[in-house]
Amino acid sequence: MPSVQAAMSADTLEQFRAGARAWLRANIPTHAAPLEGPESRAFVLDWQRRMYEGGWAGLTWPSEFGGRSLTVAQQIVWFEEYARAHAPSTHNASFVGLNHAGPTIIACGTDQQKAFHLPKILSGQAIWCQGFSEPGSGSDLASLRCKGRIEGDEIVIEGQKIWSSYADIADYQELLIRTDPESSRHKGITWLICPMDLPGITVRPIKTMAGPAKFCEVFYDQVRVPIAEAVVGGVGNGWKTAMATLGFERGTASLALQIGLVERIEKLAADCTDPVIAPRIADLRADAAALKAMSYSFALASESGTPGPEGSLIRLYFAELAKRASDAAVDLYGIGADQLAGDHGWAYDYLEAFSETIAGGTAEIQRNIIGERVLGLPRGKA
Amino acid sequence: MTIFRDLTETRELVDSFTRPAETLLPVSRLRDDPAGEGARWGSLAELGWLAIGLPEDAGGVGLSAVEEALAAQTFGRHLISTDYPAAVIAAHALVRRGEAGLAGEIAAGARRAHLAFRQRNGADLVAIDATDGAWLVVLTEQGVDILENGTATLHDAEHWGRPVSRIAAAEPMWSLTDPELAQRGRLLVAAMLAGIAAEARSRAVEYAQVREQFGQPIGAFQAVKHHCANMAIAAYAAQELVTFAAVSLAEDADDAAHLVHAALNLALRAARDNAGLNIQVHGGMGFSEECDAHLFLKAARLLDAAVGGIGTVRGALMRAA
Numbered sequence: 001m002p003s004v005q006a007a008m009s010a011d012t013l014e015q016f017r018a019g020a021r022a023w024l025r026a027n028i029p030t031h032a033a034p035l036e037g038p039e040s041r042a043f044v045l046d047w048q049r050r051m052y053e054g055g056w057a058g059l060t061w062p063s064e065f066g067g068r069s070l071t072v073a074q075q076i077v078w079f080e081e082y083a084r085a086h087a088p089s090t091h092n093a094s095f096v097g098l099n100h101a102g103p104t105i106i107a108c109g110t111d112q113q114k115a116f117h118l119p120k121i122l123s124g125q126a127i128w129c130q131g132f133s134e135p136g137s138g139s140d141l142a143s144l145r146c147k148g149r150i151e152g153d154e155i156v157i158e159g160q161k162i163w164s165s166y167a168d169i170a171d172y173q174e175l176l177i178r179t180d181p182e183s184s185r186h187k188g189i190t191w192l193i194c195p196m197d198l199p200g201i202t203v204r205p206i207k208t209m210a211g212p213a214k215f216c217e218v219f220y221d222q223v224r225v226p227i228a229e230a231v232v233g234g235v236g237n238g239w240k241t242a243m244a245t246l247g248f249e250r251g252t253a254s255l256a257l258q259i260g261l262v263e264r265i266e267k268l269a270a271d272c273t274d275p276v277i278a279p280r281i282a283d284l285r286a287d288a289a290a291l292k293a294m295s296y297s298f299a300l301a302s303e304s305g306t307p308g309p310e311g312s313l314i315r316l317y318f319a320e321l322a323k324r325a326s327d328a329a330v331d332l333y334g335i336g337a338d339q340l341a342g343d344h345g346w347a348y349d350y351l352e353a354f355s356e357t358i359a360g361g362t363a364e365i366q367r368n369i370i371g372e373r374v375l376g377l378p379r380g381k382a
Numbered sequence: 383m384t385i386f387r388d389l390t391e392t393r394e395l396v397d398s399f400t401r402p403a404e405t406l407l408p409v410s411r412l413r414d415d416p417a418g419e420g421a422r423w424g425s426l427a428e429l430g431w432l433a434i435g436l437p438e439d440a441g442g443v444g445l446s447a448v449e450e451a452l453a454a455q456t457f458g459r460h461l462i463s464t465d466y467p468a469a470v471i472a473a474h475a476l477v478r479r480g481e482a483g484l485a486g487e488i489a490a491g492a493r494r495a496h497l498a499f500r501q502r503n504g505a506d507l508v509a510i511d512a513t514d515g516a517w518l519v520v521l522t523e524q525g526v527d528i529l530e531n532g533t534a535t536l537h538d539a540e541h542w543g544r545p546v547s548r549i550a551a552a553e554p555m556w557s558l559t560d561p562e563l564a565q566r567g568r569l570l571v572a573a574m575l576a577g578i579a580a581e582a583r584s585r586a587v588e589y590a591q592v593r594e595q596f597g598q599p600i601g602a603f604q605a606v607k608h609h610c611a612n613m614a615i616a617a618y619a620a621q622e623l624v625t626f627a628a629v630s631l632a633e634d635a636d637d638a639a640h641l642v643h644a645a646l647n648l649a650l651r652a653a654r655d656n657a658g659l660n661i662q663v664h665g666g667m668g669f670s671e672e673c674d675a676h677l678f679l680k681a682a683r684l685l686d687a688a689v690g691g692i693g694t695v696r697g698a699l700m701r702a703a
Contacts, residue, residue: 010385073386080384269700282647282696289644290619293626300386313615364604370614371607375587380602 017077023054024085033088035212035343036205041127041169044093048124058098058122065106065118072303076296079256083263089344090256093166097121097128099253101174104191107244108233113193117172129170131161131194131218132242138163139365141176142185142239146220148177148192155179155192155230157200157223163359167216168203170196176238189238192230198223210351211343258295258318262288264349265325271339272332280328287321309374316366319356326350385633389448389625396452402429407460409581409674417545418511419463427491431457432469435566440477441486447566451573451628455621458577461681463544464497464510464688467574468519471567475526475558495519496531498549499688507549509534510542510684518549521567521689523698527554543680565631565642569624571685572642575649576620578685582656582678583613586663593665600663609659616652623648636703643699650692653682 027050034040051057059075061067082090090098102121105113120126137144146159157177167173173194180188196203200223205213233241265281265288272281294314301308329346333339340347357363371377406425419426426432435450436442443449450470457466469488472495476485487493494516498509509518512534520527534547587610590601600606627641657679661668668675689695 013386076384076386272700278700279693279696282699283651285699286623286644286647286651287619289626289641290623290648293622294619296384296386297622297626310618313618316611317615317619364608367608367611368604370611371601371604375601375610375614377587377590377601377607377610378599380604380607381598 013073013077016074017081020056020078020081021085023056024081024087027054028085028087032342032344033092036214038169040093040166040214043088044127045124047088048094048098048122050124052123057124058102061102061118061122062106065114066122072299076255076259076299079259082256083260089260093127093169094121094124096130096165096170096174097126097172100130101128101172101193103253104174104241104244105193105232108191108241110228110232113229113232117193120171126171127166127169129164129167129173129196129216131164131167131173131175133163134160135162139362141242141361142189144176144178144189146175146177147181148179148190149181150179150227150235151224153227154224155190155227157194157220157225159220161218161220162206162215164203164216164218165214167196167218168205168213172196173218176242179235179238183236186239188236189242190235191232191238191241192225193232194223194225194230198225200224208352209354210348254315254318255295255299258291258314261318261322261325262292264329265321268325268329268332274332277328277332281332284321284325284328287317287324291318291321309370312366312369312374315360316357316363316370319363319366322349322356323353326353385629385635387448387629387633389629392448393452396449396456399430400453400456403456403460403462407457407462409461409677412461412543412674412677416539416543417513418465423465423494424491426462426466427489432466432491433473433489435470436473436477436485436489440473440482441489442473442477446628446632447569448625448628448632450566451569451624454570454573455577455580455624458574459581461543461578461677462574464684465494467567467570467688468495468497468517470570471521471526471563472517472519472528474563474566475528475560478560478563479556479558493517495528497688498529498531499690500551501548502691506551508537508687509547509549510688511544512547512549513545517555520554521564521571522557523564524561525557525559525564526567527557529554541680542684543677544684546684561639562631562634565639568646568689569628569631569642571689572620572627572646572649573624575646575653575682575685576617576624578678578682579613579620579649579652579656580617582653582660582675583610583617585675585678586610586613586656586660589664606663609663613656613659616656620645620649620652640699640702643695643702646689647692647695647699650682650686650689650695654679654686657682 033043058067059070059078063069105117134144148155148157173196175192175194177190178188179190200221202219204217206215207213208215265284269281269285272278298310326349330350430443433442434445434453438444473485473488496509496512496518498507498518498520501508512531515531518529518531534549537548538546590606590610591599593600623645627645630641631638661675664673664675667673
């Protein structure tokens with residue numbers, strides 16, 4: 001089990017906290033973040049650029065790639081202040097670049113890929129989306145069929161992806177395709193960088209049950225990318241490359257979201273005067289404290305080594321807590337209350353939370369993973 | 383303010399000095415000898431287990447609430463008698479009253495104490511393992527009451543894994559108002575409950591790996607696997623939060639009360655849920671007395687009662703800043 005790592009003196013951390021708090025107070029956007037379309041793109045890029053110029057982007061990224069090489073403890077303090085200031089949700093169009101594509105390129109990319117892409121991601125010049133799921137490959141990602149035919153020094157992409165958030169406003173996509181037609185499952189897959197403005201790409205937004213059309217279908221008709229520029233981690237090694245990304249997703253990348261949820265549950269507890277709902281909110285408050293304890297301990301432990309399998313427990317815990325919290329919020333405030341209205345109210349959160357136990361592997365798959373990889377239980381007969 | 387502390391060495395230290403629990407406190411001992419720890423108590427005291435967090439000048443080991451909570455998780459896994467938290471809390475209270483000599487007697491195992499709580503009708507006291515006339519320790523909202531135990535009558539020796547006695551309400555011999563001590567006592571109980579949740583998980587997983595039905599280990603079936611995953615999540619959350627709260631309490635941080643109440647709330651639920659699921663995963667065997675699964679459920683319910691029940695704990699958490 002991970003343990004809490006010493007980072008630096010408490011005084012230094014508190015000075016850092018004071019700096020973060022002051023900067024956020026002076027720079028936080030005055031308008032609420034748009035949830036979709038070109039306005040969303042402009043807002044996210046502008047906010048990312050401001051954080052970058054203020055020195056608050058890529059805190060734990062290596063300084064050679066434009067980050068600040070700070071500690072995980074400082075990253076946590078930044079996110080605590082970020083949530084406290086009600087800064088724009090990090091679950092926006094910059095999420096994939098900052099938390100999936102960027103870290104994957106840091107881990108597996110070529111020097112040219114790093115030099116070209118990482119500064120753009122950090123400084124708010126490029127939006128990334130993810131192209132993993134397909135209509136026939138959801139929780140069972142390894143069954144993916146989107147094809148990449150190798151022709152000389154190019155790959156020709158043919159097929160379809162789905163649930164690609166912000167693909168309609170993205171500059172690049174992290175794309176998983178099958179480059180070896182004879183292969184099956186985890187072999188013969190390639191992870192590549194696909195510019196979204198190439199000929200042959202069609203993007204069709206899908207409206208979600210929560211309102212915005214941020215999910216997209218993406219169709220590829222003879223889309224050509226150069227192997228040297230596009231492939232990360234080697235042709236045919238895509239599964240391994242993707243797992244590096246998913247490992248990160250289940251570790252420190254979610255800290256901001258976890259801390260944000262804790263903050264929102266604390267607000268529910270403060271607002272709760274209804275004795276009937278109070279016991280539920282009390283349990284949520286305890287669960288929120290546990291989420292914090294687990295995610296801090298896990299993030300700090302992963303600083304000094306590879307994240308352990310506990311990440312899958314924390315991810316599922318977060319997903320189900322987010323659902324229960326928003327469910328209780330609708331009961332507490334009631335439909336028609338101000339707290340439920342608007343793009344960032346609890347009604348949106350309540351509906352959006354239904355995706356938490358589906359996206360990135362359903363809760364059922366997560367429980368299989370915990371049973372098999374964490375607890376060592378046998379796989380069932382197929 | 384969030385406190386970040388490296389606990390690697392602390393965990394190693396606590397693991398090393400609590401290791402004798404494997405041989406000294408096998409859960410199977412409770413089949414034949416359900417009351418107290420009997421003659422084992424002297425051995426526990428000799429190992430320093432009753433005095434982990436007591437100051438050295440009171441005969442203690444001089445460690446903090448963190449080591450105390452980590453050790454209590456291990457003792458919880460072994461279903462140590464509730465005499466354990468009673469002794470630790472009484473010794474702390476005595477030190478705070480300036481009675482280091484008496485505290486030392488408790489820590490040395492020479493003077494005994496049992497855990498008690500107010501029955502929900504408010505009239506009587508209920509005591510656990512109180513088979514002799516030793517002191518009774520009652521955790522109150524803001525501290526501790528210490529009572530004499532003259533007139534306890536056995537109420538139920540059948541249902542809770544340990545003898546439960548009733549005593550007509552009496553004035554305490556003395557009371558101590560000390561919110562930090564009240565938190566420390568609750569943290570100790572939370573740690574034992576987290577230990578119960580963890581042990582119930584481990585036993586269920588172990589059984590699911592070896593018990594075969596329909597030609598494969600039952601753990602291969604998703605319905606059973608998902609029970610085990612839920613138990614793993616509950617135990618992990620409880621253990622991490624207990625430790626997080628212990629660090630906060632040891633550092634006297636301003637969120638300590640909030641985190642201790644949260645840890646107790648979570649550990650209460652984790653312990654009863656995991657104990658119940660462990661019985662379920664064991665199937666027919668789990669319902670038999672011969673299988674120890676029921677002991678974890680019963681121990682969890684006694685600790686639950688000792689802190690006033692889940693409703694009280696939820697109320698306290700909602701009032702915490």
